[in-house]
Amino acid sequence: MAGTRKERNFGGGRRPSERPSKVCPVCGLPFTWRKKWERDWDNVVYCSDRCRAAAKKGGA
Numbered sequence: 001m002a003g004t005r006k007e008r009n010f011g012g013g014r015r016p017s018e019r020p021s022k023v024c025p026v027c028g029l030p031f032t033w034r035k036k037w038e039r040d041w042d043n044v045v046y047c048s049d050r051c052r053a054a055a056k057k058g059g060a
Contacts, residue, residue, distance in 0.1 A: 026051035 019033040024047035031047035046052040 024048075024051050026054050 016032070020041070021030050021032045022044065023030050024045075026046060029047060033041060037044045046055060
C-alpha cells in the first residue's frame with residue numbers, strides 16, 4: 001500500500017481539528033487539548049509557563 005496515508009487520531013480518538021480548545025486570558029490566543037493535560041484539562045488556564053508567570057506578576 002505504498003502512497004497511502006492513514007489518518008491519525010489524537011485526544012482519545014479525536015482528530016486534531018476536533019480537540020477541545022480554550023483561550024488564554026493573558027495573551028488571548030487559542031490553545032488546544034494536549035495529551036499532557038489529559039487529566040487536568042479542567043484546571044488548565046494558561047497556554048504556556050510564560051503566560052502563567054505574566055498573570056502572577058499582574059501583566060498582560
